[in-house]
Amino acid sequence: MRRGLIGGNWKMNGSREFVAAFASRWTELHATPVDDVFICPPIGLFDALSRALPHVVLGAQNVYLEASGAYTGEHSADMVSDLGARFALVGHSERRQLFGEDDSTVAGKFLASQRAGVTPVLCVGETLDERRAGAAADVVARQIDAVVAAAGIGAFNDAVVAYEPVWAIGTGETATPAEAQEMHEMIRERLTKSDQNVGDAIRILYGGSVKADNAALLFAEPDIDGGLVGGASLDAAELNTIRQSLPEH
Ligand code: 13P
Numbered sequence: 001m002r003r004g005l006i007g008g009n010w011k012m013n014g015s016r017e018f019v020a021a022f023a024s025r026w027t028e029l030h031a032t033p034v035d036d037v038f039i040c041p042p043i044g045l046f047d048a049l050s051r052a053l054p055h056v057v058l059g060a061q062n063v064y065l066e067a068s069g070a071y072t073g074e075h076s077a078d079m080v081s082d083l084g085a086r087f088a089l090v091g092h093s094e095r096r097q098l099f100g101e102d103d104s105t106v107a108g109k110f111l112a113s114q115r116a117g118v119t120p121v122l123c124v125g126e127t128l129d130e131r132r133a134g135a136a137a138d139v140v141a142r143q144i145d146a147v148v149a150a151a152g153i154g155a156f157n158d159a160v161v162a163y164e165p166v167w168a169i170g171t172g173e174t175a176t177p178a179e180a181q182e183m184h185e186m187i188r189e190r191l192t193k194s195d196q197n198v199g200d201a202i203r204i205l206y207g208g209s210v211k212a213d214n215a216a217l218l219f220a221e222p223d224i225d226g227g228l229v230g231g232a233s234l235d236a237a238e239l240n241t242i243r244q245s246l247p248e249h
Contacts, residue, residue: 004219004246005160005203005226007059007121008039008233009089016048018234023052025236036226037243038087039233043075046083059087059121062095065108067115077109077116088113089228091143092123093166103146110147114155121160121228122147123207124187128167136165137186144190153194161187161204162228168208170230177217177224180206184223212238215245 014022019041033055040059041049049056064074080088090113091106101109106122113120124143126136140163148156163183168175175183184204192199206218207228218224226246232238243249 002201002203002225004036004248005205006037006239006243006246007087007089007160007162007205007207007226007228008037008239009059009061009092009207009228009230010039010041010045010234011061011094011230012042013234014041014045016045019045019048019052022234022236023049026053026056026240029236029240034243036246037239040087040089043080043083046080046085050084057087058083058085059089060085060118061089061092063088063090063109063113063116063118065105065112067112077112077118081116081118085118087121087160088118089162090120090122093125093164093169097166103143104150106143107147107150110155110159111151114151114158119158119160121162121205123162123164123228125164125166125169125208131165131167136183140183140187141190144187148191148194153191153198156191156195156198156202159202161191161202162207163187163204164207164228170209172209174209174211174214174218175206177221180218181221181223184221188223210242212241212245215242219245219247 038057038059060080063077090109095101110120126139203225205228210227
């Protein structure tokens with residue numbers, strides 16, 4: 001049985017004041033620490049969040065693929081690990097679209113995260129044009145295969161996949177549970193073809209306008225193991241309701 005997991009991706013939002021308010025609300029909601037939610041604040045807010053919530057599980061929104069050197073503005077996987085990150089998003093669609101990351105860059109980041117002991121969350125997903133052209137499954141399969149080819153299927157023993165259709169991110173438009181399930185099943189089958197145990201065990205999160213009022217139906221699907229939540233993760237109470245929508249709660 002796969003344990004549900006929720007990631008909160010704050011993207012480029014927040015401030016120290018925001019962190020303090022979020023943390024105090026989160027503390028009111030949780031008498032004991034929770035380990036099935038990880039939060040990805042901007043790097044500059046890692047310290048504030050981990051001081052305010054010492055047990056919070058942290059994730060990085062991005063890492064660079066080299067370990068150190070003349071890469072102005074970047075953070076290596078070792079650096080985010082040093083700051084306490086246990087997860088790192090790699091290949092988020094905003095990175096692919098706005099910052100030109102291709103499959104080989106994403107594979108490099110996946111490998112760099114694992115070398116640093118940080119679990120990569122490999123983000124995949126098709127654009128609206130690709131979906132309309134009937135190419136959604138092919139695009140996502142290509143994104144998965146590129147990392148399997150570079151890292152080997154065994155590397156997926158310590159990885160998470162997030163299926164985030166680009167047309168559903170920040171648009172308020174969510175894939176229906178059936179649409180999401182179809183893609184999650186395809187991703188799992190693809191991994192299972194290479195290694196049955198990996199396919200059975202890997203957690204595949206859905207992302208794209210997950211909210212308190214649609215999470216339970218999405219998480220009820222057999223191959224949806226949780227969510228990667230953007231906008232709604234900025235609200236501690238809503239993020240908590242989403243967490244409580246995991247079937248084991
Ligand atoms: P929204 O939940 O704001 O649509 O963002 C999804 C996302 O990109 C999470 O990584």
